[in-house]
Amino acid sequence: MRFLRLQLPLLLTALAGLIPISAFFISENATRVVWMKDRLEKYMIIIASFAILLGVVNVVQSNIRKIERRQKGWPYGAFLLAGLLGMAFCGIMGAARIGPFQGIGYTPDGGRTPFQYGAEFMFSPLQATMFSLLAFFMASAAFRAFRARNVEATILLVAAGLVMLGRIPFGEMILGGHPFLARLTDWMMDWPNAAAQRGIMIGAALGAASLSLRVIVGIERSFLGVEKSE
Amino acid sequence: METMGFLGPARGGRRDQARAAPVPSDRDVAGLTLKTAEAMQMETMGFLNPDRLNALVLFLFFCTLVLVFISLARRGGRLYIRKIAGLNAIDEAVGRATELGKKVLYPPGIMSLDENQTIASLAVLGHVARMTARYNTELDVPNKDPLTFAAARETVKEAYMAEGRPDLYNDRLVHYVTYDQFAYTASVTGIMVREKPAANFLIGSFYAESLLLAEMGQSTGAIQIAGTAEIAQLPFFVCSCDYTLIGEELYAAGAYLSREPAQLGSIKGQDITKAAVGVYIITATILLLLGSGFLRRLLTIE
Numbered sequence: 001m002r003f004l005r006l007q008l009p010l011l012l013t014a015l016a017g018l019i020p021i022s023a024f025f026i027s028e029n030a031t032r033v034v035w036m037k038d039r040l041e042k043y044m045i046i047i048a049s050f051a052i053l054l055g056v057v058n059v060v061q062s063n064i065r066k067i068e069r070r071q072k073g074w075p076y077g078a079f080l081l082a083g084l085l086g087m088a089f090c091g092i093m094g095a096a097r098i099g100p101f102q103g104i105g106y107t108p109d110g111g112r113t114p115f116q117y118g119a120e121f122m123f124s125p126l127q128a129t130m131f132s133l134l135a136f137f138m139a140s141a142a143f144r145a146f147r148a149r150n151v152e153a154t155i156l157l158v159a160a161g162l163v164m165l166g167r168i169p170f171g172e173m174i175l176g177g178h179p180f181l182a183r184l185t186d187w188m189m190d191w192p193n194a195a196a197q198r199g200i201m202i203g204a205a206l207g208a209a210s211l212s213l214r215v216i217v218g219i220e221r222s223f224l225g226v227e228k229s230e
Numbered sequence: 231m232e233t234m235g236f237l238g239p240a241r242g243g244r245r246d247q248a249r250a251a252p253v254p255s256d257r258d259v260a261g262l263t264l265k266t267a268e269a270m271q272m273e274t275m276g277f278l279n280p281d282r283l284n285a286l287v288l289f290l291f292f293c294t295l296v297l298v299f300i301s302l303a304r305r306g307g308r309l310y311i312r313k314i315a316g317l318n319a320i321d322e323a324v325g326r327a328t329e330l331g332k333k334v335l336y337p338p339g340i341m342s343l344d345e346n347q348t349i350a351s352l353a354v355l356g357h358v359a360r361m362t363a364r365y366n367t368e369l370d371v372p373n374k375d376p377l378t379f380a381a382a383r384e385t386v387k388e389a390y391m392a393e394g395r396p397d398l399y400n401d402r403l404v405h406y407v408t409y410d411q412f413a414y415t416a417s418v419t420g421i422m423v424r425e426k427p428a429a430n431f432l433i434g435s436f437y438a439e440s441l442l443l444a445e446m447g448q449s450t451g452a453i454q455i456a457g458t459a460e461i462a463q464l465p466f467f468v469c470s471c472d473y474t475l476i477g478e479e480l481y482a483a484g485a486y487l488s489r490e491p492a493q494l495g496s497i498k499g500q501d502i503t504k505a506a507v508g509v510y511i512i513t514a515t516i517l518l519l520l521g522s523g524f525l526r527r528l529l530t531i532e
Contacts, residue, residue, distance in 0.1 A: 200464070225384030
């Protein structure tokens, strides 16, 4: 049991980690290693596809339980299940091309299949609605964050103000058409901002490499649900 | 005849253009036939890519350092790691949720297990789950990725078992939401607005939804600890959250919280490498200003 639960997963993790690393340093002529790397990437996609079934089963189970027990918000669970089953039905029937469900995209004459109708007129507008909230949250976050409480916050406030003015035509207009603010904005983004980002990226990359090494040699086991070295 | 050695030729690289391979004639030597250099090139293609040799040296240097410090740490060497405010605040956040009688919300990022940030997030989740088990605080872990969902469930279950509170664990603590980014965001923000968790942990890989989650959590009055290595999302977390783990602090979280010598040793090795990289950058910049691009070419990867 310990072999299946701990040692085998650690062995597979080590192999799955070492093969892509080796493939990076090995020439294209070592086709066997490159083949294994390509295969691993395909296996990952297949495993993820099966894992989605696990997620769907969990969603259905938890919402059915919520409806049965009439827990708070159970009508939303019923609505979710109706949408899930409806789109799944249209998708499966469309993929199998049964009856009026001829595919999951557009029909040859330019019409929409039921699946495409649901995706284009129900799902996409909902996605766009959530994404559009970003504009309002950006404003509220800026209003709260850009205050001159201390030196660093004041620098942030001034920099944000200059960048915002430099990015819009109004900034050029208030200077009588002179592109100074736009150039200053470009300089701030290309030099101090890029330098800071690169510094963080170097640290993060080394941190990721260190974590990857710990995972490959089996020191980090949190993803297996095992906390301490056994 | 030119000796090809272990490296072999690289297709399209600089080195094979510079080399002019001689073409000896076939001859028998002690019963063996030596083929022409071209035929040998075809038959004995090198194993390593010589254009990435510099990267291999750097990689081996890094691995050696990390493994040496892990070994030193395991032998009892004391290793110092600086305080990370966000990780020290985990106790405070869970304690606040316990006092208020509200839940702890922990979205572990939106990417799958092949992302390092997700693995780092699961390490922190294990620690948070142990605390919620100890204090009998409700935990909610909504997931976007199914593989992460499976791993998170195992992590939380093991944490509750390790704390001796298997009675408090149930499968509803860790649940799957949906694979779509904004549908997941809508669900998590809905949980925040309806159930008003006292503590939010936004640790892992986040993209456009980072600001939505952080701002919504901030509006409900929760204490928020965020952590990501996504550079573009860090400003949103810094503005909206009480504590933010930036880049490498997230990856060091598992080592910091567990205090395992082996893990702390890897952090030390990583820090030494970072110092070496810093020295290299400064030296290469000075040399470049003086007209020498030697150091820059040394670590250029084809």
